[in-house]
Amino acid sequence: MTAQILDGKAVGARIRAGLADRIMALPFRPGLRVVRVGEDPASVVYVRSKDRAAKEAGYDSETILLPEDVAESTLLETIAGLNADPAVDGILVQLPLPKHIDAQKVLEAVDPAKDVDGFHPVNAGRLAAGLPGLVPCTPKGVMHLLAEAGVKLSGARAVVLGRSAIVGRPMAALLLAADATVTMLHSRSRDIAAECRRAEVLVAAVGRANMVQGDWVAPGAVVIDVGINRKPDGKLTGDVDFEAASQHAGWITPVPGGVGPMTIACLLENTLEAALARRA
Numbered sequence: 001m002t003a004q005i006l007d008g009k010a011v012g013a014r015i016r017a018g019l020a021d022r023i024m025a026l027p028f029r030p031g032l033r034v035v036r037v038g039e040d041p042a043s044v045v046y047v048r049s050k051d052r053a054a055k056e057a058g059y060d061s062e063t064i065l066l067p068e069d070v071a072e073s074t075l076l077e078t079i080a081g082l083n084a085d086p087a088v089d090g091i092l093v094q095l096p097l098p099k100h101i102d103a104q105k106v107l108e109a110v111d112p113a114k115d116v117d118g119f120h121p122v123n124a125g126r127l128a129a130g131l132p133g134l135v136p137c138t139p140k141g142v143m144h145l146l147a148e149a150g151v152k153l154s155g156a157r158a159v160v161l162g163r164s165a166i167v168g169r170p171m172a173a174l175l176l177a178a179d180a181t182v183t184m185l186h187s188r189s190r191d192i193a194a195e196c197r198r199a200e201v202l203v204a205a206v207g208r209a210n211m212v213q214g215d216w217v218a219p220g221a222v223v224i225d226v227g228i229n230r231k232p233d234g235k236l237t238g239d240v241d242f243e244a245a246s247q248h249a250g251w252i253t254p255v256p257g258g259v260g261p262m263t264i265a266c267l268l269e270n271t272l273e274a275a276l277a278r279r280a
C-alpha cells in the first residue's frame, strides 16, 4: 500500500482564504499581537510566517519584539497592556522564552479570552473538562486534517505519542471529545511499537527524528506527524520514517507541508473566534 498524502499546505491555504472572506465582511479587523523575545532562529521564522499570514487574510497584525535580556516584569507589563487594549483580540507569546523568564507565569498572564494559543490553564482546563474555549492551534489543525481525510473518529483506536502541554495532552482531549478510544504513550510507556501497531489513527508528537518505524504502522492507518526536527544537513524531518510508513499507512502527513501550515491557519481561526466572542 502507498499512503495518500494529507496536504496541510493546501488545506491550510483553503482555511485562510475562507477566513479572509469572512473578515472582509466584518465591520472591524481582528487584532493579533505576537510577542517574540530574543532571536531564536526558528522563532524568527515562525513569527514572520504568522504575521504574514495574518496580514494577508486581513487581520490587524503586529509583532512585538523584545530583547533577549528583557526583564520578566517588562514582559508581564507588555502583556498587561495588550490585555487592556480593546483593539487586541488575540495575544501569542512565542516559545521558547529565555531561561531567566518563567514561561508558565507569562502564559498565565495572558487574558484567557485573548489566549489564541490556548495555553492558559483556564483554556487547557476547559478543554480537559470537555467545555468550549480556545484550543491549541496544532492539535486543532490535526483535527481539521483528520476531517479532510474523512476519518470516522467515533470508536476509533487513536494513539497519541507524546504528552506535551502544547500538543499531546490537548490532542488526546480533542480525540476523546470526538469519541475516539485514546491511548497516550510517553517516555515511560512499555511496548510502544506494539501499542502504535494497534492504532487506526496515530499522532506522533515527540520531537525525535524518524522514531516511528514503518512496521509500527497498521495497514491503512492514518498517520499524523507533528514532529519538526532538523537533520545535520539542515533539512526538516518529522517523528515518522515517512518513506517506510507510507508503505503501510492509508493516509500520512509530510514534513514539511503537513501539520505546520495548519497551525498557522488555526491561529487565525482562533483569533477570529476570540474577536467575535469579545466583541459580541
Ligand code: GUN
Pocket: 092, 093, 094, 095, 096, 117, 137, 138, 166, 263
Ligand atoms: N513555539 C513552537 N510552537 C509554538 C506555538 O504553537 N505557540 C507558541 N506560542 N510558541 C511556539
